[in-house]
Amino acid sequence: MIRNLGYACINMHLQKSKITTNRGMKRATFLAKGLPYASELALKNVIDLEKVIIWNEENDIKFFRISSDIFPWCSEYEFTQLPDYHKIKEVMERIAYYVRLHKHRLSAHPGPFNLLASPNEAVVKKTLIELENHSKVFDLLELEESVYNKINIHIGATYNNKELAANTWVKNVRRLSDTCLSRLTVENDDKASMWSVKELYEMVHSQCSVPIVFDYHHHSFCTGGLSEFEALQTATKTWPYDIIPVVHYSEGKSVHLNDSTIRPQAHSELINGPIKTYGINVDVMIECKGKEQGLLNFRKSILLKD
DNA sequence: CCAGGTCAAGGGAGT
């Protein structure tokens, strides 16, 4: 059964009035303008995050993915160094209270450059810092230390040796702080050569408690020999018994537009469903270009059917 | 104001 529907990072409606949480800048600008400008953008992002979350509550949406761009270039400094840190913290505390009051579920999805299985130690170190920074944002929001508020990544590579890559990934996961690790999840990939739910279960989850996020669309490109139901069941049973597992749902743009030249992995504007849960309770993160519009549209379509 | 070229990162796949 679908419990909560969520959407990722951008609110299309609010964005029209310049309310956005991912103001950033190019490297050159960061080098030229430094911390004061990073701080200015971060404060604006955080102020707008509050607006987005309030909008979510008013529209009965209690599940949202926070943009990784909320603190621009944050791998280059400590949050406390930002000139506006106290103002930022104040807003974050207000959001924290609101989120707790209205029982919102927040998550994050650090990008494809986060590679814990890399044989390159410099890459791993950067990844560890990036993941810890996501966790620090969650700390500012006073989010609980569990996969209720997940920080989700992919393994992202195989280095021609999945066994070794899985072992390296698990070894490096243990270098994270307990807080960060308590929030970490790992997701199945959208390419046949990469990581299926089956492989994540057998090679990764068997060695560490990190739960598996099941992505329906990705699964269709990388089944690992499991049916949709089997993969969903395998992934969701890796979650703590008292936390509703999160799954990701999207549909192919090429299917929606009936255009085979579009790569099949690309996401459609809206989604039609059905989202088959096979009786399993899940919170569904909807990934479509239309963001919250896709969620609202889909929710309306379910209500009409019932 | 707008279109379009450009933009941190690692790795894999396609040309």
Next chain:
DNA sequence: ACTCCCTTGACCTGG
């Protein structure tokens, strides 16, 4: 060897 893509397009410059 080069280019595109990925979580999530957005920044920024030149016209």
